[in-house]
Amino acid sequence: MRKIIFLLLVVYAGTLKGQELKFGVKAGLNLSSLRYDPEPPINFKLKPGFHIGGIFQYKLSEKxxxxxxxxxxxxxxxxxxxxxxxxxSNPGDPFIGPPNGITVEATTMLNYINLPILAKYYFKEGLFVNLGPQLGYLINAKAEEKNVKFDMKEYYTDIDLGLNGGLGYEFPNGIIVNANYYLGLYDIYDVKSPFIEQEVKQNVIQFSVGYLF
Structure with a gap:
């Protein structure tokens, strides 16, 4: 995986020679979920979150x-x-819950540093599509149930890899609005057991506002 990261950075750095650099900032809303295979008997809901960071852009041509x-x-x-x-709490104790059981809700929180590398095509003035690979590094992982948090980092891989694509508009004054979808292609579940065979991959919808200087 380290070789893949190094190769992506080298290939990208090789494209920068002789190009004009623009940089900026962006932030916005995440709506994320996980894909399980096989899928457990659980209801999944989108988890809201946010993203924030920097943009580095190299214009190759008008398009x-x-x-x-x-x-x-x-x-x-x-x-x-x-x-x-x-x-x-003891074996053989009688059932103490309501007749139809209860509903248990939990939140899995995965915080990443992400590096998308995107090709952008402007098919109309200001209007663009973007597509490219994204590399993610897991900072921490926690699960929360009834306001009690559990450290879950040992259950997930440090690295995530997938595809990022979207649509946006770049105004003449440098403001950018963008909607992206991230499709995780890498199994991030790091539990190795002969009794548990499960893959976990990520989905993230992003709505962003940015500014290019």
């Missing part, structure tokens, strides 16, 4: 540009498990 971003991003998923039965 094409290369752009990298360095972002702090809050990701994860909300889960809901219905009709959970409660029993006493």
């Amino acid at each position: 094409f540009a290369l752009e990298s971003q360095l972002l702090y991003s809050q990701q994860g998923v909300k889960t809901q498990l219905e009709n959970v039965m409660l029993y006493g």
Whole structure:
């Protein structure tokens, strides 16, 4: 994985020679979830979060540009498990919950430093599409249930890799509005067990506002 990261950085750096650099900032809303295979009997909800960071853009022509971003991003998923039965703390204790069980809700919080490297195509003045790979580094991972947080970093890989694509508009004054979708292609679940065979990959929808200097 380190070789892949190094190769991406070298290839990208090689494109910068002789190009005009623009830089800027961006921030916005994340709506994230996780894809499980096989899928457990749990209801999944989008988890809101935010992203913030910097933009580095190199305009190759009127129609094409290369752009990298360095972002702090809050990701994860909300889960809901219905009709959970409660029993006493000792084996054989009677059922102590309501007749139909209870609903247990939890939130998985995955915080990343992300590096998208995007090709941008301007098909109309100011209006563009962007597509490219994204590399993510996990800073921390926690699960929260009833305001109690648990450290979950040992259950997830440090690295994530996927594709990022979207649509946006760049105003003449440098303001950018953008909607992106991130499709995780890398299995981030790091539990190795003969009894648990499960892949976990990420989905993130982003709505951003930025400014190019």
